[in-house]
Amino acid sequence: MAPECRKKKSEDATFLADLRDHFDEFIHASMDEHKECFKKTMKKLFGMSKAVAEKNSESTGIESVLPLQTSVSK
Template sequence: METPKSQQEKPLPPSLASCRKNKKDDATFLEDLKDHIDEFINASMEEHKTCFKKSMQKMFRMSKVVAERSSATQEVESSLPLRTTVAE
């Protein structure tokens, strides 16, 4: 069964490529927070979906890298022989 074209994924326009559109480098923390909240409130549902998908993909990529690093370090394991001496 074929899905209609409106339900198929379409390439996203460049304006939806980033979650933050207007981040100012010289803004104070409160100004940046206010701008971020305004962007969030005024974003379309499509922008929210895109940002959520990108965030999840980034998290899974990062967790995969961490898992690969930890498995590589676990392969190298050494142990010293146990010596016991009995004093008489």
Template sequence: MEDLKDHIDEFIHADMYEHKRCFKKTIQKMFGMSKIVAERIADAKEVESSLPLRTVVSD
């Protein structure tokens, strides 16, 4: 609980430059993560799977 209080105090007493820097860093992380997720989805789509073909012949 003490760590949370310290973090809130740091946030409240930070100057505008620190807030801007933190905000920019957070946005970059968000876009970076979305890019990584998009790349993983694209990689997953490139995976080939082969399923046995079944043929049923009826008279």
């Protein structure tokens, strides 16, 4: 298995052929390859979630202001 985890070998492969190939790669990968792929996947996931959080914090930085309504009771 490549250090960048798994990539499709053929774009023309059927779903089952691709799944069979993926399963074969997974079974024959060393523990070090599994660990490296897991680390890269986690970094990618946390990087994406951090980017989304930063984008959301930028877009929600503007607060809406509602006029204060008062009522006088007699």
